[in-house]
Amino acid sequence: MLLTEKEYVEWHENDTSHLARWLSASDHPAPARIVIVDDKTTADEAYRLACAGTSMLYRGDFHNARQLLQAVTRRVERTEKNSAKRKLKKAANKANNSTESGSKNLPNLFHQQRQTTAQRARILSRLLLELDIDYVSSLRRAPEVNKACIAAFGALDKEDESCVLSFRDLQGALGAAGWREKGVPIKELGVAIYPHYGVFAPTRHEYVQLLLDAPLPTVHDVAYDIGTGTGLLAIILAQRGIKQIIATDLNPRALTCAQDNFERQELANVQLQQADLFPTDAPLANLIVCNPPWLPAKPTSPLEYSVYDANSAMLKGFLQGVKSHLAQQGEVWLILSDLAEHLQLRSREALLAWIEEAGLTVKYRLDTQPKHGRSQDKTDPLYAARSSEITSLWCLQSV
Structure with a gap:
C-alpha cells in the first residue's frame, strides 16, 4: 500500500483519548475496539480477545510481543486442526479418491481453504503496535524499522504524530526489506x-526455463511484457536478444520495482509504461508475453492481485485485445498453470x-511440472489438484 486517503484509529488509555494514523497492508478498516495489553497478557487471553474481534495495542517488550503473536498463531492452528480442517480433510478425502463426487467438491474445498486462511489473517492481525512519525517504536528492545516502513508505507505526513498497524504488517514490511536486500x-x-513491498516475489519460477526454451519468432525486434511485476519476463527477453521491450503494469509499486531490477541488470532497451494491459x-x-494471475477468484488484499483474477477478467481482457497489438507473423507467449482446471474453477x-x-490459434505448447513444496505435500487438502498441476507456455498466433 502507499499512503493516500487517511484513516485514523482511536482508543482510550490512562483515562485519555488517543488518535493515530491507521495503516493496513490489506486495506482492512480501522479497528473499532482496542484494549491495551502488555507483557503480562497470556496467549489464551490474547487469543480469546482476537477471536471476539477485539484488537490489542501492545505496551512492553518488542520480543515478548513477537512471542505472544507466535503463541496465538499456534492456538489458531490447533483450532483449525480441531474444527475447520476436519471439514477440509473430509472433503479432501473425497477429492483425492478421484470419484465424481470428489471432483465436484474441489471448488468448495478451495473456497473453504481460502476462508480458513482469511479467518486466520483476521485473528492474527488483532495485535497492534504504535510507531511515532519517524516509524520508531517505544517498546523495549524494538529493532530499527524506519527504512522498512518507509519502503512499505511511505513517509507519514508532518501533522500525524504517530501511526498504528498490526504486528503482522510490520513483520511483512521487515520481510520485504530482507527480500529487497x-x-x-x-x-x-x-x-x-x-x-519490493507489495510486488509478488517470483519464488516459483519453473516457467523461466520454458521462456528460455521457446523458439523466438523469425522477426523479434519488438516485444511487450504485459503485467511485468518485478520485470523478470522482460529481463529474460533482453537476455535472449530482443532489441526493444516495452513492459507495462498498472501498479506503481511494480513499475518502481521493475525499474530497479532493469537498472541492476544495466538494461537500456526496456521501456516501462503504466497501463492496464497494453x-x-x-x-x-x-x-507479446504475459504471465497473468492463475486462479479465477476474488483477491482479498493488494498482493493477491498477482495470484487471483476474479472471473478471469485479466486473462480474458488480454486475449481479447492482444491480436490488435500483434505484428504480422507475431506470437503470443501466455504463461499459465492449469491448477484452476484441476480445482474445477475453469475448464x-x-x-x-x-x-x-x-x-x-495454438501454435505449440511447452509444459513443465512444478516442484514446489506444496505440490509434494500429501497432507495439503488440495494435494489432489496441486500434485497434478502443469505450468505451460502457450504459443499463440493469429488465425
Whole structure:
C-alpha cells in the first residue's frame, strides 16, 4: 500500500483519548475496539480477545510481543486442526479418491481453504503496535524499522504524530526489506530479482526455463511484457536478444520495482509504461508475453492481485485485445498453470474457446511440472489438484 486517503484509529488509555494514523497492508478498516495489553497478557487471553474481534495495542517488550503473536498463531492452528480442517480433510478425502463426487467438491474445498486462511489473517492481525512519525517504536528492545516502513508505507505526513498497524504488517514490511536486500536467485538466468513491498516475489519460477526454451519468432525486434511485476519476463527477453521491450503494469509499486531490477541488470532497451494491459503509442510487437494471475477468484488484499483474477477478467481482457497489438507473423507467449482446471474453477474448453474467440490459434505448447513444496505435500487438502498441476507456455498466433 502507499499512503493516500487517511484513516485514523482511536482508543482510550490512562483515562485519555488517543488518535493515530491507521495503516493496513490489506486495506482492512480501522479497528473499532482496542484494549491495551502488555507483557503480562497470556496467549489464551490474547487469543480469546482476537477471536471476539477485539484488537490489542501492545505496551512492553518488542520480543515478548513477537512471542505472544507466535503463541496465538499456534492456538489458531490447533483450532483449525480441531474444527475447520476436519471439514477440509473430509472433503479432501473425497477429492483425492478421484470419484465424481470428489471432483465436484474441489471448488468448495478451495473456497473453504481460502476462508480458513482469511479467518486466520483476521485473528492474527488483532495485535497492534504504535510507531511515532519517524516509524520508531517505544517498546523495549524494538529493532530499527524506519527504512522498512518507509519502503512499505511511505513517509507519514508532518501533522500525524504517530501511526498504528498490526504486528503482522510490520513483520511483512521487515520481510520485504530482507527480500529487497538479498534478492531472489533465478538460477536459470544466473541473476537475482529484487522484489519490493507489495510486488509478488517470483519464488516459483519453473516457467523461466520454458521462456528460455521457446523458439523466438523469425522477426523479434519488438516485444511487450504485459503485467511485468518485478520485470523478470522482460529481463529474460533482453537476455535472449530482443532489441526493444516495452513492459507495462498498472501498479506503481511494480513499475518502481521493475525499474530497479532493469537498472541492476544495466538494461537500456526496456521501456516501462503504466497501463492496464497494453501500451499506447507503441509499435506493433513481434512477441507479446504475459504471465497473468492463475486462479479465477476474488483477491482479498493488494498482493493477491498477482495470484487471483476474479472471473478471469485479466486473462480474458488480454486475449481479447492482444491480436490488435500483434505484428504480422507475431506470437503470443501466455504463461499459465492449469491448477484452476484441476480445482474445477475453469475448464480447458473455456480457455480454448477464449483463444478461438480472440482470433488466435495454438501454435505449440511447452509444459513443465512444478516442484514446489506444496505440490509434494500429501497432507495439503488440495494435494489432489496441486500434485497434478502443469505450468505451460502457450504459443499463440493469429488465425
